[in-house]
Amino acid sequence: MADSEPQRILLVRLGALGDIVHAIPVAAALRRAFPQSRIDWLVSAKHREILDLVPVIDRRLVINDRRPAGAALGGDSDATSIVSSIGALRRGRYDVAMDLQGLIKSALLARASGARRVLGFASSYVRERLARLFYTEIYDPGSRGVRDSAALRHIVDINLGLLTPLGVRCGVPEFPIDAVDSAAARRVAAQTGGRYALLNPGAAWPNKRWPPARLGAVARALRKRHGLVSAVLWGPGEEALAQQVVAASDDTAVLAPQTRVADLVGLARGASLMVSGDTGPTHIAAAVGTPIVSLFGPTRPQRNGPWSPKDIAVSRDAICQCHHLRRCRLASMCLLDIGVDEVVSAIDTRLAAEPAR
Numbered sequence: 001m002a003d004s005e006p007q008r009i010l011l012v013r014l015g016a017l018g019d020i021v022h023a024i025p026v027a028a029a030l031r032r033a034f035p036q037s038r039i040d041w042l043v044s045a046k047h048r049e050i051l052d053l054v055p056v057i058d059r060r061l062v063i064n065d066r067r068p069a070g071a072a073l074g075g076d077s078d079a080t081s082i083v084s085s086i087g088a089l090r091r092g093r094y095d096v097a098m099d100l101q102g103l104i105k106s107a108l109l110a111r112a113s114g115a116r117r118v119l120g121f122a123s124s125y126v127r128e129r130l131a132r133l134f135y136t137e138i139y140d141p142g143s144r145g146v147r148d149s150a151a152l153r154h155i156v157d158i159n160l161g162l163l164t165p166l167g168v169r170c171g172v173p174e175f176p177i178d179a180v181d182s183a184a185a186r187r188v189a190a191q192t193g194g195r196y197a198l199l200n201p202g203a204a205w206p207n208k209r210w211p212p213a214r215l216g217a218v219a220r221a222l223r224k225r226h227g228l229v230s231a232v233l234w235g236p237g238e239e240a241l242a243q244q245v246v247a248a249s250d251d252t253a254v255l256a257p258q259t260r261v262a263d264l265v266g267l268a269r270g271a272s273l274m275v276s277g278d279t280g281p282t283h284i285a286a287a288v289g290t291p292i293v294s295l296f297g298p299t300r301p302q303r304n305g306p307w308s309p310k311d312i313a314v315s316r317d318a319i320c321q322c323h324h325l326r327r328c329r330l331a332s333m334c335l336l337d338i339g340v341d342e343v344v345s346a347i348d349t350r351l352a353a354e355p356a357r
Helices: 017-033 045-051 082-091 104-112 129-134 155-161 183-192 212-226 239-248 261-270 280-287 340-352
Strands: 008-012 038-044 059-063 096-099 117-121 137-139 196-200 229-232 253-255 273-277 292-296 312-315
Touching: 008 017, 008 104, 017 038, 017 045, 017 155, 017 280, 038 045, 045 059, 045 261, 059 082, 082 104, 096 104, 104 117, 104 129, 117 129, 183 196, 183 229, 183 253, 183 261, 196 212, 196 261, 196 280, 212 229, 212 239, 212 273, 212 340, 229 239, 239 253, 261 280, 273 280, 273 340, 280 292, 292 340, 312 340
Parallel strands: 008 038, 008 096, 038 059, 096 117, 117 137, 196 229, 196 273, 229 253, 273 292, 292 312
Antiparallel strands: none
């Protein structure tokens, strides 16, 4: 290994699930460029599961950033507090730390690692401008205020740009995610005869959720037009929402079992299609190549949507007045402007582009 190549690299992206998926190509590109280097990732305990499926990472440093300070320091599989984690980071003796999150917290942890080089985004781009003070080198993806440069580039490409100071260039983004046996995926395959679509009504932001009754109507159309039974996904606190979709489907949808991240990967690999808003399961499905019709309102599909040119985003971001807000400030959120017929038409187009799946 050349002296100029970093031998120990730390990636800092604590959450959320979709954002971690969007950062996986950085780890893949680093592994290709520096095959002998050690690549570690600092992640929140809540989102560790997806990284367990990423083989290009050597160690997952798990932090419980909501645990009270002073918690005992654990091993690779144990979550530690922020204060306790700093000692573990310093023992890593990193040459390079990369902050892919842009928060003061993530930037501070990257700098506290003791890495000689700490890479981050320019202050015009990071979520918290003071994070810039902790970096030794910055990458500027473009003026955020103009909204015709970084704002219209996909976050995957922006993340890969942070490799520029290391002299690493990446072509097609790679998402190395291991396939694992999933009882949930086997159960859904058995219930649906092996051909199914995934419908995902939930999202952490209330204004990213399309009405369950409309998803139920989509399930009916999928069965009638394409012979697909729909499996309705749900996460913590979302089972009742998913049951509403099943109830509105006239027996053309089934309730998926409770799923772990590994189950989502298995279900997505076997699905003919996924219909969902801008949320973590959507990005997992995109990473493993599932055909997708996505619904966007308060976020922009150009930046956050599925990246396959065949995938279709049905979007109302152009009329949304609550961009990047968790809750709509208006009487009627922009996602309600999307009708069932428009989504069904997008599904017809998307499935026609990949009829063999």
